[in-house]
Amino acid sequence: MKLICGVDLGGTKLSAALFDQKGILIGKEITHDHVNETTDGIVRVIAELIKTLLKNNSVLLTDILGIGVGLAGHILYKKGIIITTSNFKVTFTNYPFVEKMSSYFPGVKILLDNDANVQALGEYMYGAGKGFESIVFITVSTGVGSGIVLNGKLLRGKNGTAGEIGHSIIEYKSKYLCTCGNYGCAMAHSSGLFLPELYKHKLESGMTSSIGLNLDNISSFDGHFLKKGVNEGDRISISIMNESADIIGASVFNIHKMLDPDAVIIGGGLMHLGDKYMSRIKTEFKFLMHDMMEDEMVIKHSEIGADAGLLGAASLLLE
Numbered sequence: 164m165k166l167i168c169g170v171d172l173g174g175t176k177l178s179a180a181l182f183d184q185k186g187i188l189i190g191k192e193i194t195h196d197h198v199n200e201t202t203d204g205i206v207r208v209i210a211e212l213i214k215t216l217l218k219n220n221s222v223l224l225t226d227i228l229g230i231g232v233g234l235a236g237h238i239l240y241k242k243g244i245i246i247t248t249s250n251f252k253v254t255f256t257n258y259p260f261v262e263k264m265s266s267y268f269p270g271v272k273i274l275l276d277n278d279a280n281v282q283a284l285g286e287y288m289y290g291a292g293k294g295f296e297s298i299v300f301i302t303v304s305t306g307v308g309s310g311i312v313l314n315g316k317l318l319r320g321k322n323g324t325a326g327e328i329g330h331s332i333i334e335y336k337s338k339y340l341c342t343c344g345n346y347g348c349a350m351a352h353s354s355g356l357f358l359p360e361l362y363k364h365k366l367e368s369g370m371t372s373s374i375g376l377n378l379d380n381i382s383s384f385d386g387h388f389l390k391k392g393v394n395e396g397d398r399i400s401i402s403i404m405n406e407s408a409d410i411i412g413a414s415v416f417n418i419h420k421m422l423d424p425d426a427v428i429i430g431g432g433l434m435h436l437g438d439k440y441m442s443r444i445k446t447e448f449k450f451l452m453h454d455m456m457e458d459e460m461v462i463k464h465s466e467i468g469a470d471a472g473l474l475g476a477a478s479l480l481l482e
């Protein structure tokens with residue numbers, strides 16, 4: 164049976180891996196050589212990395228079903244075009260990624276999608292979503308992303324931007340400005356990028372920090388710092404964690420109302436906050452559900468872990 168090849172293209176780390184169709188890792192290569200490259204240069208580095216991966220595992224191009232690529236950005240899936248990105252030193256703008264990749268691998272199937280979509284598909288096929296008909300995957304990390312899989316197919320929408328739960332407006336007339344230009348998006352109230360801003364507002368409201376943070380040094384307040392603050396009993400950190408969990412819980416409720424999937428699977432960096440965070444998400448969801456008599460929707464932690472982006476990208480070939 165042919166192998167599947169996945170590429171996880173991040174701003175600082177680029178990795179490529181081969182899996183069999185059961186999702187078992189065959190080989191993996193990692194590089195950082197793309198960081199200072201132009202857009203065309205990044206594609207060249209990806210192609211070189213894949214060629215190294217194939218060579219080191221004695222695999223021929225004819226032994227693979229194709230190459231799946233996942234990255235953070237707006238993607239036109241059907242055309243293989245990157246509309247825009249924000250995680251790289253250079254910005255891909257209306258960039259014909261699949262066409263450029265094909266010049267290195269003529270005749271090979273190449274698929275491109277955004278990182279949340281590929282992770283959703285990976286969890287559906289090989290992780291926490293296995294066995295369910297329909298799932299929604301949410302990643303709570305620097306931002307909040309999500310991917311929707313209905314009956315084995317990713318729901319991409321007309322423009323490929325379906326499932327952007329992070330930019331759904333959860334508090335109208337909010338004071339928190341999102342990267343998209345709107346106020347009150349779910350991610351502006353809950354994700355890593357906004358932690359300094361959330362901390363700042365707590366300080367300005369009169370709360371005091373017990374972990375030495377003030378208006379001059381809060382830019383260092385990230386997910387790791389949040390976990391430390393929570394563990395050390397910092398009241399601001401605890402209230403930010405709880406409010407973030409409440410926002411994600413409300414987002415899960417909105418997903419339930421909109422799609423009624425079998426399961427919602429949650430992953431991403433902030434899940435390292437542990438059971439406190441996950442149980443608060445579930446509590447908020449149950450609170451909003453009141454006592455509606457419905458079959459319970461499963462809410463669970465993602466299972467794939469470190470290779471989620473790679474396995475998810477490779478799984479595009481089996482969609």
Ligand SMILES: [Zn+2]
Pocket residue numbers: 329330331341342343344345348
């Ligand atoms: Zn937004």
